[in-house]
Amino acid sequence: MNIKIATWNINSIRLREDQVCSVLNQHQPDIICLQELKSATESVPTSRFENLGYKYRVIRGQKSYNGVAIISRIPLMETGFCDYCAKGDARHVFARLNNGVEIQNFYVPAGGDVADRESNEKFAHKLDFLQEMKNNFFKKKLSKTIIVGDFNIAPLNEDVWSHKQLTKVVSHTPIEIDALQQVAIAGNFVDIIRKDIPKGLLFSWWSYRSPNWIISDRGRRLDHIWATSDIALKAHSSFILKEARSWERPSDHVPVFAEFDL
């Protein structure tokens, strides 16, 4: 069985419903995982996705902030979510497929501007969230699991436009990279995108604040698809839809795809 999964921080689902339809039409993922819906669950549009054949879903909305969804054209069996850090934030949903594979979709906190747990509670929240992910994965002894989402961390030197200039910038600091690495170890996860595209700079996000983003190309790889090693050992391929950043009224993140032979 082949399965193609997409992850995309959409930065408002209501504003970019058209773009989601376009991605579904043109790239035909079996499952798309979205983050930053910025909508209450009942305000998230679904009928156009259903009309395209995506009639299974689990949505965890939140007014104005966060919000995650898994939208699928293959059946989702058990679905649910965890309330990481017990703040009521809509940052996680999961679904199990009928072959036993579990998909988990995360929106990890961005962490604010200052990379210091003591002075910046948003950074503390980010580190606590990662710690809780690690603890959850250790407990479960995972297999047959794919986790995706906006992890808000670019772990490798070539996941940012300048390792040297970003090493003190939240998203690429050693403490975050170490915390994310511990999550990977705890869950027995392989970074599928980097496994498939091992060489060179690779980004999934470009700031809105750079008017010349395509020329300066100061991006970061914040969006990830990881799989437990049992899945990662089989065939897979990955793709980042960079052109989506050039669409009219774009998200600052672009869709990331991985196709698995399960």
Added chain:
DNA sequence: ATGGTAGGTCTCCTA
């Protein structure tokens, strides 16, 4: 060393 843009509303907060 600084500020730049975008989205949803809480006309400020988050990213």
